[in-house]
Amino acid sequence: MQAYVLIQTEVGKAATVVQAIREISGVTLAEDVTGPYDVIVRAEARTMDDLGKLVVARIQAVAGITRTLTCPVVNL
Numbered sequence: 001m002q003a004y005v006l007i008q009t010e011v012g013k014a015a016t017v018v019q020a021i022r023e024i025s026g027v028t029l030a031e032d033v034t035g036p037y038d039v040i041v042r043a044e045a046r047t048m049d050d051l052g053k054l055v056v057a058r059i060q061a062v063a064g065i066t067r068t069l070t071c072p073v074v075n076l
């Protein structure tokens with residue numbers, strides 16, 4: 001199971017958030033971006049439940065994050 005996690009951060013915190021998220025197991029990519037979101041993360045887990053736990057318990061716990069939007073990857 002893979003997903004993109006779009007993240008909004010507090011002003012001036014994007015770089016710090018990216019550094020912290022890159023250290024989390026299950027995160028395969030984390031980059032600063034411009035636009036309505038400040039950081040985009042690609043994450044993977046075995047199941048949807050594990051992915052949810054990764055986002056809620058690990059990613060959202062990073063200081064400086066104000067909001068996330070998780071977009072699971074689907075294979076059509």
